[in-house]
Amino acid sequence: MSTDLVVPNFLPHVNGKGEASAAPTSPEEERIPRALDFERVLAERTVFRRADAKAAEIVAAETAARVAAEKHGGRNTWQPEDISDVLDGTRDPVVTELGHRADGVPILYRGKEHGIAGEPESGKTWFALMIVVQVLKKGHRVTYVDFEDDARTVVGRLLDLGLIKERLRRDSDQFRYIRPEAAPGEDDITAAITFGGGTADLVVYDGFTEGAALLGLDVTGGDGQAAVAKFRRTVIRPALTAGAATLITDHVVKSSDSRNRYALGAQHKLAGLTGAQFMIEVEKTWGRGRKGRSKIYITKDRNAALREASQPDPRPNFDHFGDLVGNAEDPEMGITVVLFAPRSEQEGIEKAVAEGQPDPKLAPAVDRVIEVLQGSEEPLSGNRVAVLAGGRKQTALDALEWLVAKGRVTRTKNGATFFHALTPEPVEDVADEPAVALKAA
Template sequence: MTHTDDRPPIVDEPPPWDHPEPEPPAPDPGPGRRDRTPPHDAGFEALVIGAALNNPDTIDTCGRIITAADFHLPQHETFWRALTHLHGLGQPTTPTAVVAHLLDTKQLHNSHDALTLHELATRAHDAGADLQVDYYAHRVDSLARRRRAIAAHERNLQRLWSPGPDTDIDQALNDTAAAMTEARDNLAGLPTPTTWSPVDLASVLTGDYLDPPPTMLMRTDGVFLLYDGAVHTISGESESGKTWLTLIAALQLIADGQRVVFVDFEDRADRVIGRLMALGATPDQIRDHFDYIRPDRPLDDDGRAQLGPAIADARLVILDGVTEAMTMHGYDLNSNADSALFQGLLPRWIADHGPAVVLIDHVVKDKERQDRFALGAQHKLAGIDGVAYIVKMLQPFARGKRGLARVEVAKDRPGHVREHTHGKTIAEFTLDATRSDVVLIAHLMPPGAESGRAGDTFEPTVLMEKISRYVQLNPGMSKKAIEGAMNGKATTIRLALELLVSRQYVGVKTGNRGAIQHFHNKPYYHDGQDPQETDESTSDDPSDGTLRGPLDHPETEAS
């Protein structure tokens, strides 16, 4: 930017040249109304963007004051993200260049946006906006901080207006007071720094700051599995129960008077609501605290303007159908770059507004990689700052039956969840439809509560030794062949085989046509005594040494 010695000082009054008049404040509709217009100034936002289109040096100036999230109008936020992206790459930031970038990334859906960019550049040039663009940027920042303070205050008020049966009122009051103090200090202090400013380490060095523990999706023993403001994934094969698991979290929240938003890219409202009611949600709870969204086009400025108010006071946002969502937006599932763009476009953008975000995704087809990867690019896992869960079905969920699934942790960045795991397993959950097809009984329990893998619960140790010996003598056998060679109940045989695989006594690998074959790794003895007392694992399979476990539960494989 060109600076001159006679540049007028920045004062509290607007500069003398003309600029678009700020929009008048909306009339006060009364306390508690969700449709009240937040404070903003579209005219100042427009001048900041127009100045950046005309003079790329102003992007550096404004970048020290504001971020894209500080723009109230979704269209302006989109424009600023494009400008900073191009400027960071050293590319032109003219209106034509920005339009081309928005077209390439499928963020420009009509010719009006292209005309708007040219109009913003012209109006900013006529107003000489680049001479005092920092004044406008400070105004945008100040209004953004006011909106954040109001949003935090309204979230805490909602907790006090509609406390659930498990709400700690004293804690809610303390949180409200702390939020108001933080808002006061924020509004009175300097503009919010960008993420490129040095981090204040005082609280870290004094030990006052700790990663907050999870606060949602509670097991029967009181352990929580989802973090506020973080992005999580729950992945699994079709009909493994992953959507049911997210709805358990939703039910716990709406029963406590807190809002949940369900963004559905692959199902329909009647099925989702039907499942939620089958778990025990009442029509009033759903009507008052559950929002269902079924988008049929990519997220654009109009969509962001409608989605923003819906997530403003939500505790949890569920995105069902990651594959469908990325495809809708024109992103390549196997591209790390496209995965990063999608994360920033939707889940990360939502989480930055406060709610926890859960992505429901499919696992890869390769059985040896299902323990860690969802379908598509590896960045889908790298971009998770909460927990990545893998759901594996142990007993199928069906009408008139009692289903059982295992929940494993593939990644836990904050680390609070993993301390409660047994191996990789964090929970087991059941859906009992034996009493009624209309009302299901769901339980999310600690590991071993149902499958017998922990504590003093039953394990078929004698049968495990027989299967271990059989696999050693007959390498490469399928699950069906092993079941046929053993005497006893099929469910017990399957449990014994699953325990051998999970504890790496038996290894599995994919053979021809995707068949799952089992091989001996090391002997299992039901009394725990190994006659040879060897620590070395042996194998009758002379292949390339790719045997490993644990992998997916054998029950889920086709016989």
């Protein structure tokens, strides 16, 4: 078998030095051993093809960078920033601006991401709605993205909190309620936060877990961190880029022992937060016809303005920022939700004693004991009261002792066992009042 190589006519003819040669002039010259030169030509053409592919990659990268720049006001975000305003002190410090505590301390950082996490019925949404009302009353704009409920509940609560309907109407250019049923398109978030007179000052995302599921993300699985990062990039970052503050409501893990300061899912939520993370813990559940209280804690404050206005907590990374008090006792007065500043432990004890109230640490147990005795038709033993009141047994017994000492619970002995019942309210003697009324008439 011949080892001679036939060189195709479409290839340039090269000599032994790799130089182009004249076209063959005779049939004999067409069959020559040129294997080495042929391989070199093929290698050169491979280089050309790779160069073309590389050029295509560069063009694609430049196109992507141009598109990204257009989304960020025409600038390439990978270019170095001008930090002269930071160095010369002309840039405004990062401080909280939106919403406020009862003593006037603002709650949210403008242009930063925030989260509020807690158990069901702890007051997460009420906390968000309280801030929404405050922001709207200042004349600012709010976009409310609801992944969990519907307009009847959310808008109804805003009206219950005293907000006038005019602020919520579309033509007010102040408020937008969105109830998505699918993942957002490329420009949906930008459209949702863009009003006729500017962009939203606050964007609330109510229900992180449900919102992530809408995007097809599993935040509790093995790829939880990637899922959280994608949610943040898709839903939160466009609002932050526009200068809005974001507030996300979230659930906590079921076990309080393993909860620490994290919400449900990956620690990546906390790590990527640019504003503050709040944790809400219910002390007394409230609802229609009832008054309740939840404690608000700071578990992350990247810019440190909120921790400065908080009281230290024994738990690492926890600071007590305030007490959220909801009152719906009087239907005619509507609903009030107020975030009060935290009192120091000593101030709380002194105030409670002066008002004839129990130690604040004992107060929740006192309320539970009273509820137990109110619901019982018969006197109960101390142990039975403690079991029904729940919580730490000794705390419930201490609360019972306090009520007995204050005369609000009557203790009777039957055999070797003491039983307890609420002391009846004293009845005033009003027998003479009708006679007095007749004389006055």
